[in-house]
Amino acid sequence: MESVKSNGTEQVVKSSSLSSWQSNLQEAAMEELNRGQKQAERLLLLLKGVLSSPESRPAAELLVDVGAAFAKALTFMELKKDESESDKAPINSEGMSSCSHEQIKRKFQTSRRRSCRRRAHPYSCTTIFSTKIEDGHGWRKYGQKGIYGSKHPRSYYRCVHKHDRGCPVTRQVQRTEEDDSIFAITYVGQHTCMEDDHTTAATDLQALTLESKMNKNDDASDDDDKELAAPPSAMKRDCEEEMISIESTTAGSCSSSEISSTFSGLAPLSAEDGNYSSANLGFGMGFDELIALMSAH
């Protein structure tokens, strides 16, 4: 029911439902991460002559870091996949609470309600993974739900300008299973409240990303309801009607390198001190081993 097409810069996944496109996205993301890792390896081999010189050591380290980050991201995706396939949590049936006068009152209010139609075909959505939920926009929380099979509740927000400017954007924020300090933030729709400050918002996001990188572990310890925190958006998913497009442009803050930067943020590789242990490296070897190997070629 879906096709996954990879042309190097874009992946398109067709899907007929939200849940299936999420799993398709996961598959597509893993495929893309795999490709990124392989490309990094290829680049490393291509540049082996240049990178073996002492002065290009920083570049080589960077390249190693990129490969490591891809591998780490892949590992997380594998974990997530395993979890969702085998680890379905049992349903916790609390039973219905007894009927109060409040309930009766609500029954009479139903006629006032607008239809709350579940999105069968989301027209536009974007998911990022970040340890910070602030994005420079104002959001009003309008709901929270426990999600089946997920240990963290999902919070629902809408743009504060929904009423005054008719901005239709909503977002869903949920802590990831892999790391409580990382949030999966799904934006649905696009802001119509910020025509003027569109670029400003983009800049804000980039600033946030930078800031986050610097404060990686500073503020990730708040409780579930006060979702805060740090680093960059790692992965971005875009879907138009039934189409999901995984972009890999830096302009959209969704490059592969950002995917890796967030994941490396989980267990930071210290590029500064050059402390690359084999365990950290996605290539399965340390920097020195790698250089030795490159030199041997």
Added chain:
DNA sequence: CAGATTTGACCATC
């Protein structure tokens, strides 16, 4: 007291 958040209910979709 106004605005924001919480929480249980409603309802569409699968």
Added chain:
DNA sequence: GATGGTCAAATCTG
């Protein structure tokens, strides 16, 4: 029937 998105009254907070 299960699940997830939204509503709106109740509650909280500054």
